Amino acid sequence: MLAAAGRFALRQPLGAAGALVVLALVAVAVLAPRLAPHGPKETAFAPYLAPSAEFLMGTDQVGRDVLSRVIWGARLSLYVGLASVVVGITLGALWGVATAYFGGISDLGSQRVVDSLMALPPIILALALMAALGQSVTNVILALIILLTPTAARTVRAVALGIAAAPYIEAARAAGGSQWRIIFRHLIPNCLASYIVLLTTNVSYAIVVEASLSFIGAGAPPDEPSWGGMLTAGVQAIETAPWMVFFPGLAISLAVFGLNLLGDSIRDVTDPRLRGGLG
């Protein structure tokens, strides 16, 4: 395990750096209650206090400690990102495998549904969904799931179609393997690589979309410590309290950057075409 991690770090130094950032993010998220000096929704202080020894990142428009909110924000962002991506990509992947394997009318029909969902502009789709569902963290996750599922279904379907046509699937069928055995023993394991790439590359996307939703007024409720919500308030107060943009901005860009570095490296490692050096 350690040796494998060492080899990954040597071959993918950027990915290893990303992994470190992600580990730090997870640690902050898990330890949030211990690390944060104040409660994330505590409004007991004066508004717009500049960073000082007492409030390392200053206070916001209603007098909450920005540092505490940034720390709790790591937990919220990670929760929203992970929950929506795991559920959305898994649903999409299963959908893709199923339609690729069964083909026919069900495939044709479900592909049109995927087409329709993908032809809708994502931010507008999310905005309308949030308006219909109401503002809450759970509904943000729901909206993100609806955005992520069709992309995953499309990608995994294409991979699964290639695998379903492979000779070893025919061999398995000739050897008398049942439909379910073929799907679970052959089709799904062979789609795993693209599934993992989809997972790692989309967490950062989900975190950024969550923030953008806050900006158009369709994100988590404003008192929740979401980086997007903090940035939205910060952007409005950028002249008087630039620290309200700076610190949550730093947090989200570090997190997203780390996740992207890691995701890119995993993509490179799983792509056999890119192994080896230049010819």
Added chain:
Amino acid sequence: MRTYVLRRLVLFVPTLLGVSILIFVLMRLVPGDIAEILVYQSGSESSAIQQKQIRQIRQELGLDRPVVVQYLAWMGGALRGDFGQSYMQRRPVSDILRERVPRSMELALLTLAIAVVWAVPLGVVSAVRQNGALDYLARVVSLSGLSLPLFVTGALILYGLGRIFRWMPPLEFVSFTENPLENLKQLIWPALCQAYYISAPISRLTRSEMLEVIRQDYVRTARAKGLRERAVVYRHALRNSLLPVVTFIGWWGGRLLGGLVIMELIFVVPGMGTALVQAVSQRDYPTVQAMIFVMALVFLAVNLVVDLAYAWLDPRIRYA
């Protein structure tokens, strides 16, 4: 080829139908409608009068009919090119489209142009220097574009311009034909932001395609016969790796029209995105329906054109 194009065009129908039904149903699930917004906004006195006014407006706009009937009526109009009247602006939606679509189109094209000029060379450098310092630098620079939500990048640019250069981009939109310079002064900033954001996936793909092509036998042959490195990279490797990149850029291009919302809001560009966000919040159903319809249509059309271009550029691709 003809049958392929025809088949793709036929597939437009169910997709557009799906899109319009999805957004139609979704918008009706959003609580509140235009009648309530108009009446409560005007702040009339007793609630009995308000209720009566609401009923009246709903009847006028046909909102009291069953949803299916409303949808069929909308579809019937749309098929004849009539998108109805905007509830809020009280004028034909097609007028609003005529005004807004070219603005967003211009912004999208500007964004794409900047993204291509910036992202493709970055990917090439990355590939040619695979795992060297320049590769890491280029990847870090392009990935950093994805790291901040667009609205923050935009706000920081506005803030920086004001603070450092004591200058603000114009907030009043002027069309390109009216005054090209004034127009670009406003649009260049959102285009730069959005291009920076979408450049990461483009340069990543350029890099990986280049890496694949560079290992091909014909590239080795080109090197072996003593061609200069520049010629090998540009004439043999880049040209052959550009195909998937072109497709991908096309895909982004088709998406951009609906993806400019945040930039339009930050830089006060009166395009489709700003109109849509406003229309959603005002429950202006006809405007929402028409804008989404146009965005989806452009998305599908651009994808089709890109696929055709792909087949035309790569003689190995044949459509069954």
